[in-house]
Each structure stands twice: as C-alpha cells, then as structure tokens.
Amino acid sequence: MSLLDARLVAERGAFRLDIGLRIEPGETVALLGPNGAGKTTALRALAGLTPLSGGHLTLGGEDLRGTPTERRPIGVVFQDYLLFPHLSARDNVAFGPRRHGLDRRAAHAVADRWLDRVGLAEHGRRKPRQLSGGQAQRVALARALAVDPVLLLLDEPLAALDARTRLETRGELRRHLAEHPGATLIVTHDPLDALVLADRLVIVEHGRVVQEGDAATITARPRTDYVARLVGLNLYRGRGGGHTVELSDGFVLTSTDIVHGDAFVAFPPAAVALHPHQPDGSPRNTWPAVLADVQQHGDSLRVRLDGPISVAADITPAAAAQMGLTPGQELWVAVKAAETRAYPASG
Template structure:
C-alpha cells in the first residue's frame, strides 16, 4: 500500500527540484545525491517547511500540499516526524520532556504525554537518561532521543536528515544497527536523506538518486550497484564507469578508446569495472588482459586497507592496490605505468 505519493516541484532562483516519490507502508527509501542535488529541499517540502511551486504531496490518501488547488498544510498539522542532522533537541528540556513535546502539541494531556515518552525511551534503552538535558547526552544517546521524539507522534511519514552524520565512527556503527531495528518496526513510510552509501545500503529497501534536482536512477541496492548510470552513482558504489558505442565485444569510450568487454553489445552502452580489477605494471604487460594502456599517476590516497590510485591517460580510471605495490612500483604523482584490465571483468549494459 502506497503511503506517500508525491511529486515535488520547487523552484528557487536558478534551481528547480522536480522529483516524483512514492513510498509504501513499512518501506524505507534512501534519497541520495551530491551536495546541491536537492535532497534537503525535498525533505523540507515534505515536512511542510517549504511550500511546493507545483506538484503535490499526498499522505495516506490525504492531500497536504497541492499548489494547483491552493492547498497547503502547515507543519504542525502533518502526520510527519522529522529527525534533523543536528537533532535540534530543546536544550532546556529533559530527554523525557523532549519526547513528550510532540504528543503534548497534538493535544495529549501532560501526564499521558510523559507516560508515552517514557515508553519510547524504554524502547530506545534510555530509561536511565530520562532526566538528562541534551548537553549531558552522548551523540548516540541524543540521536536516539531525537528518533524517539519523532516516533512518539506516531507519524505516517518519518523523515531522517543525515541522522548519523554527527556521530564518530564507532558510535555510528552501533547506532546504525539500532536504527535499522527501529525502522523495521515502523509501520509507516520512511525517507532517509543521506550522502553516505553505507547508511543507504544497510538501512534502505530502495534507493532514489537525484542530481541537479532530478531523479537519475532508482531501484534496490543490487540493481543500482550492478548498473550505475551516472558518474556520481559509479563513484558512490565504487566503480569506474564509461559511456560509449558498443560493437560486438568492444566498446569505444573516451576519445575513441577501444575497451574489450565480456558481453556482446551493440549501440550506446555503459561499461563498468571495479578499481580492484585494474592491475598496474612498470612496463607493458604480457598475458591475457585484452585491455592495456599507458597511464600517468595523478594521485594516491588511502582507501581502507589499500590505496586508491587515480590515473590519467586515454581513459581516467581508479585502481586499488596494496601499500606494498605502491612502494614496489614507486607510485607517486607523475609516475608513468601501464594499466591492464581483463575483458571478463568489464560489465557492459544498455544506456
């Protein structure tokens, strides 16, 4: 059952957001995109903090925003819960009263609202922190109080704006696991706005990726990671991506560079391969790799346990190599090497 049916059109100066969005009951959708793509604008429009220019927001069959009919519903009358990036807890209220605030605004008696808040804090394993002010809470505890406050109003739509961004790496790991559990128990629709692919892949059932105010790709994690359709998505999932013309087992990319691929293709296609598929050599290699070309090291950066080497040449690519390989090949900016990729490791698919 579709809970959120929206077409978000917001115009401001030189930017236009035009994003259709549907979320089912119990579904978690992650909205991803680079800075300036329109993620925050979309969230604010759904929350009622920014009116639409056109389009509509319909929640559980009820129109909340439809400019064509001069209809707009203010924030306090929307069954929407929001967890902001910085949580925005009321500094003068205890954790208990922060969570009770929403139910009180919805008309619940103070005693009943505090009882409801206490129940939510218990669910978040925060009973012992009910009397604490936000300044006496850790980052993870503050995040859970903010989530409890958003869920205490029993929202039909839950909006999460970079909910883990303010946490350190260890706290983020633990809190992500807890958040996954709580989202699984939420019966309504959830929209997670994030720039972190790991948060999206772990927490969301479906990804919607926007660039320059428009949807460029959507689907479940497996579909998006297997077949990225823009450079941003390719970087997000860690792939080298090229668009070119396919003929048989060859794809012409860049300035007419022939890239051998495993699939038989024809016409406009994408070709993709992971950085781990790129082998680097001090001289032109001999062997089975059909794709070899001279390249120049542009940069070397840490990437987990390995190092990511960015290469300039007939096609710009990223290669993941071990620290030992970097030392052995003396991979520093300006160093000339040969790159090789086996055709069997290059996936090709229609544009």
C-alpha cells in the same frame, strides 16, 4: 497506491527541484546525492517547510499540499536533532503528543514507553546538554516516533556522531526503522548509511532523479559519475558494438558482455592491474598511462592514472613499493574483459 505518492516541484532561487517519490508501508527509502542536489529541499517540501510550486503530495490517500506543517502526520529528525535545550529528554519526547491533544500524564506515559524502547528509560530527566551524541539522536528519534507518524523523515541522522558511536547507533536505528509501520525517508550523503538502513535508494543530482532501485541494482549498474564514485567503480559511456564499447574519443574497451547502442562499461579499481612494461597474455584491455596520484584507501592504495582514459586502481602497498611508484611515472594498465560489465545506458 503507495503510502507516500509525491511529485515534488519547488523553486529556490535559480534552483528547481522536480522529483517523484513513492514509498510503501514499512519501507525505508534513502535519498542520496551530492551537496546541492536537492535532498534537503525535498525533505523540507514533504514536511511543509518549503512550499511546492507544482506537483502533488498525498500521504495515506490524503492530499497534504494545503496542510500546515504542524498538522501533517509526519515525524522529523533533523541533522542536529534540535532538541529543546530547556526540556528534559522525557518532556522533549512528550512534546508532540501534548501538541496532538494528550494531557500531561498521558503524554508522559507515551514518552516513557518510547524512551524505554530506545534504551534510555533511565535518562528521562536529563537535559540535552547532559546526553551523549548517540543518546541525543535516540531521543530525537523517540520524539519523532511518539506521534505515530505516517511518514518519518530523517535528515542526515548519523552525521553528527563520531565513527564509533555512528556504528553502534546505525544498528539500533535499523532495528527501529524495521519496526516502523509507516513510510520512512532518509536524506543522506553517506552511502554506507543508505546501504545499511534503506530498502531502496533514490539518487538525485541537480534537482532530478538520475537512478533508483535496490542496492544490488545501483551498485551493479551505476548511471552517472556520482553514482560510480559512490559505489567505487570506474565508469565510462560510449557506443556498444557487440563485445566492445567505443568511447567518445575513439578509445575502445572490450567486455565479455554484449551490448549495442548507447552503453556504459564499468569495472572496479581492484580489477585494474599495473605493469612497468606493456604486458603479454590474456588481458584484452591494455593502454599506456601516467601515474597522477596515490592515496591510502583502507588497507590498499588507490592509484589514479591519466591516459587515453582516467582510471582508478587499487594495489597493495607491497606492489607499489616493488614498482617504486611515483607521480609522473609511465606505466601500462591492463583490465581483463571478464572483469568489466557493459550494459545499456537506457532502461
């Protein structure tokens, strides 16, 4: 049996959450999804802050459905950290152990050990307002871990940090999570946080799990438009007929993969070549398109094109200048069959 074994069914107005979650000892799982997908509802249900209307919730073999929030062996790091502003960093971390019955001296000893582990041994007397964002995040993590939680819940743990602090803190957080013997669930909308911190990803949309697996599986075979955008792929669904996938409007994409029945076909924007005229030669997939939009995308340009299918392409600024790209321009799109991946839509 998994350390965490849950089916979370919860109602919030017209919204209904119904997802299954299993996490093994020492495993970190990231719960990913767009805004309104149910990520925070799931976290609050696990913490006991949102009541379940159905399903089950066991942690370490113990049924938690009737257990009050304060008695659950769970540590939570909220998005805004929610440190007690009137308490020092040391007293913030000692708060949980005190609630669990330790006397002041013992609780402070626990807090001192955790502040040392997160690199803040010299900051114990500081109030939250005297800490940087990264330091406050580490105090919140130490506070959550100081109660030896069986389950650690992290709600957008890096969202409040600036880009540079986020990069540094992400590496530190990964090290602490690797040392945590219990189960960890990270709720995030940031794919990089999920890919760096988690062993496994669970994708939720509209209160349901739409895909789960390790990063390699998710990125290689996305199953919804949201997941495709998350991992940066063009994704289409249609009917496989060997080396071809026919989309609902009759447009056909060719792949070197063989697939039959309901299928997806995907390819990265970098695989899309743009031509001012219909190209000759090897590409099996060519079609006319109209340039809809051009945006900066890292060191390249992300071009969105309309036509028989909408497609995103990545090109260099030099190539864009050479073709004189402007919105409304007519172009030809080419994608080699070998650059596509076709796979069954089920399974």
